[in-house]
Amino acid sequence: MYAFKSDFLRIMNERGFIHQISDESALDQLFAKETVSAYIGFDATARSLHAGSLIQIMMLHWLQQTGHRPIALMGGGTSMIGDPSFKDEARKLLTPQDIEDNLVGIRRNFAPYLKFGSGPGDAVMVNNADWLMQINYVNFLRDVGRHFSVNRMLAFDSVKLRLDREQSLSFLEFNYMILQAYDFVELYKRVGCRLQMGGSDQWGNIVNGIDLGHRMEGVQLFAMTTPLLTTSSGAKMGKSASGAVWLDGDMLSPYEFWQYWRNTEDADVGRFLKLYTTLPLDEVARLEKLGGSEINEAKKILATEITAMLHGREAAETASETARKTFEEGALADTLPSVEVAKSDLEAGIGILALFVTAGLAGSNGEARRHIQGGAVRVNDQPLTDDRRVVTLQDLGPEGVVKLSLGKKKHVLVRPV
Numbered sequence: 001m002y003a004f005k006s007d008f009l010r011i012m013n014e015r016g017f018i019h020q021i022s023d024e025s026a027l028d029q030l031f032a033k034e035t036v037s038a039y040i041g042f043d044a045t046a047r048s049l050h051a052g053s054l055i056q057i058m059m060l061h062w063l064q065q066t067g068h069r070p071i072a073l074m075g076g077g078t079s080m081i082g083d084p085s086f087k088d089e090a091r092k093l094l095t096p097q098d099i100e101d102n103l104v105g106i107r108r109n110f111a112p113y114l115k116f117g118s119g120p121g122d123a124v125m126v127n128n129a130d131w132l133m134q135i136n137y138v139n140f141l142r143d144v145g146r147h148f149s150v151n152r153m154l155a156f157d158s159v160k161l162r163l164d165r166e167q168s169l170s171f172l173e174f175n176y177m178i179l180q181a182y183d184f185v186e187l188y189k190r191v192g193c194r195l196q197m198g199g200s201d202q203w204g205n206i207v208n209g210i211d212l213g214h215r216m217e218g219v220q221l222f223a224m225t226t227p228l229l230t231t232s233s234g235a236k237m238g239k240s241a242s243g244a245v246w247l248d249g250d251m252l253s254p255y256e257f258w259q260y261w262r263n264t265e266d267a268d269v270g271r272f273l274k275l276y277t278t279l280p281l282d283e284v285a286r287l288e289k290l291g292g293s294e295i296n297e298a299k300k301i302l303a304t305e306i307t308a309m310l311h312g313r314e315a316a317e318t319a320s321e322t323a324r325k326t327f328e329e330g331a332l333a334d335t336l337p338s339v340e341v342a343k344s345d346l347e348a349g350i351g352i353l354a355l356f357v358t359a360g361l362a363g364s365n366g367e368a369r370r371h372i373q374g375g376a377v378r379v380n381d382q383p384l385t386d387d388r389r390v391v392t393l394q395d396l397g398p399e400g401v402v403k404l405s406l407g408k409k410k411h412v413l414v415r416p417v
Contacts, residue, residue: 052238077132184209
């Protein structure tokens with residue numbers, strides 16, 4: 001294995017970020033001799049990124065910490081098309097206003113991890129709509145399109161997957177990889193960007209950009225990809241049973257974010273400590289060796305460190321304390337997620353199935369009924385077996401709330417208003 005000399009690539013390698021690099025030796029030499037600008041692209045398909053994007057954000061964080069310049073490329077232009085890579089079907093097209101609203105939210109996701117500004121090591125955020133929306137189609141075909149082989153594009157795994165399944169791949173989506181390649185060249189011309197980073201599913205798109213840079217500008221550009229992460233049980237990162245693990249605190253509370261990481265599988269603790277925290281590797285090694293019930297302490301540290309980076313140390317400690325009171329002392333913590341219902345509705349009585357859906361603990365009455373039949377539901381810490389149960393004002397505890405629980409880890413307080 002290649003022994004990296006530059007700080008950034010050495011850290012990336014030691015902490016498990018690297019899946020593939022286009023030219024290890026040349027990129028290492030570049031990092032060792034100058035300040036490197038590198039970018040990762042993020043499409044604006046939602047109002048927030050989720051935990052599946054954290055590995056990419058952490059790469060940009062380490063890039064800046066080692067004295068280099070991170071570029072967060074917002075896909076204001078490409079989001080109007082949608083990346084077809086390894087997707088089963090076409091994405092729903094977004095309006096320009098949808099995209100702009102999403103970009104406003106996504107910009108906030110980066111603030112805890114990157115220092116933005118105009119200095120040589122400051123992070124910058126750019127929007128590819130600034131150049132893609134100005135393209136003259138005929139000129140683009142002549143100047144850029146002529147460098148792409150359709151035969152080669154059809155051979156990419158991301159395209160073959162759709163075609164082999166006889167699923168439609170529109171000409172609109174087919175153009176996505178050309179636009180992404182052009183982004184790389186445009187960023188090189190505008191800010192001297194030499195490296196594009198991304199998940200391993202982006203390798204083909206990034207290599208297209210490297211090839212286009214060589215053909216159009218005569219420059220050597222570089223690619224670096226991360227492994228596509230799943231949990232040990234095969235679940236996708238950034239998704240939980242109740243939905244996406246959003247980075248925006250208004251879409252997912254710091255407590256719920258903390259709980260997602262606290263529920264990490266034993267086999268993943270060491271790997272996630274390396275990828276998602278800045279803890280020294282000797283401390284990670286110590287925590288990784290813990291076994292039995294002690295592994296739970298490592299999980300709490302993992303959850304607290306990740307939450308602290310995103311939401312701040314105070315919010316992380318509060319989430320940790322809330323969990324301790326809830327699970328270890330059995331107390332009713334004020335900072336548990338809550339939902340408000342009309343007092344008049346509670347007076348009349350609310351069916352437990354509907355209340356679980358309202359509280360976000362189930363997606364439908366049928367799902368709530370299955371949880372009850374499986375013995376996973378409690379009301380005010382008392383097991384519930386009757387799916388016809390009606391919750392009323394009589395169920396309010398001394399704190400003036402009803403506590404709904406699903407399993408050991410999910411709790412919501414129902415507050416009458």
